[in-house]
Amino acid sequence: MTETLGVPAHDAGLIVERPELTVGIVHAISRPTGLELDLLARRPLDRRDASERQADIRAGRTGPPAAPRRLLPPYDEGIDLRVGWLDQSGRAHWEFGSWSSSSGDHFEGTHGPSLRTVLALPPLFDHVPVVFAWPEIGFPETVVDLSLPDRATVERDTISIWDAPLRVGRPPDPLRHRVGGLDVDEPAIEAGRIVAAPRVLSRDGDAAVVLTRLTAVGTALSVEILSVAGEERARAAMAGDYPPSRPPPSVPDPGYLRTRGPGAAIAAVHDRDAVWVEPHTCSFGGDDRAYRATAEFVLSRPAGDVLTLLVAWPSAGLPDVCVDVPVLGFG
Template structure:
């Protein structure tokens, strides 16, 4: 179940950190975090001059971090009941070096972590002493154990509500969204829910985030058995141009379905199992409901419509 509604949880001159996704399960707390540093406006010669002159940012003191550790950039930990920091060096991590010094975006790090089961609150620690960022403890409010256990329903038995698309239905390909919104600074307005399912195939909304006038949808597509083999053959090695792996998603406007290309996607699978995630960026509609058309014909999943309420706040 959704553990946190996202947004920035650290906002300092050296770095910001926001929650892209947070899921509480009886087996653990899953966090997807995104950290950004400001763009360094110095040119190459200016940086070299600062190095030669010995001008650098003094490191932040280590209090929870040991004197020597394995990290070179952002470190993340959680505090156990005794107050000891449990530093996490596993999970998934990707980074980007940022734009040219005359650009817009600075470096960023995206980290995926699975922590032990935590309820009510989670003290999360961030540290990056080399850039002068001090150790920072953030208390994340979380649902209690009983709420998490009630909400722990496998996708293969979770309820879902669909309807048939209107007929006739016009379709067109949407334009690629060239904006890259800071999704970690937005608000998650819809958490995990099954969008469509049939036998050994399921399509799940991992999260729906609003940031400015943009909606970011993260879609999980899962298949087993023969549908997995077909989905894997369709996705690899090159996949479908402009669509990406897994289910396709359209925004329904009256009787027209607009199919946006995936902004980002990743997939893995083979003859027995297939799994993909894709992010779609679309304009937020004026209404308080987002109507999707879900289609995954290669996995024999019938085309359906799904209504997702939008939080007007």
């Protein structure tokens, strides 16, 4: 497994704000092998109710006229947001990565339809003009110049997760364990700000847990955790994700959250309280040689400038550990 901690390339947040569309950077990481760009685009919420929409259809009222194509070819197979970058000659290179989408809230809600994409761009340093296009909704081609780390910094600071520093402690004893978290919808992470660098949270043998992103959105923290394992620990992790029969408990159970998977579980620790949280989203996969899981959690921001996490991945054979994560701009 060749997982690496790259160099944060952007503080995140909204970089395009137009009536038709907003686009924000969720995460941007530079490595010698390329630039990883995690983007989330959101359209405005359609405030029409069902009868108003039907009336518009009967009246033949359609959306705005298509925006002109200048960098896009005259015809392409896209039907939604396209993302690319410009080389020194001004030529656009359109990129395609993983996609996920949400239809958004009811017309009386808050969030409109969204698209999220993770793109693997070639190695780029110093700066890059990123171009966005969605002509079908009237969104004009928009170029945003992103400042990036220089090549020397990226080559010096990129490190394998197996060699990265590991600073952990034993959990306090005793601890009061409970299930908690914020009773809110998924926060608008594309409008937040990165407040901690990626770091290894737990590691033993060929299993590791990595904090890949910590984003502040108002009073909430969005936490992305990567869990990876190889060989015997991969087989154990896969077996832990497919128990024979394990229905969820009828009441909140911290022990269930700690062990159910996929991947590692986390709790926020304050004084002698450990508050376990369910992931908002998660994905996992692998085989008997390599396992990988990604999960996103939502926590309350700490009162001070340090977030203390209790990290557990018993199915992969990792002991419970506590990690103090400095949180930039808090306190």
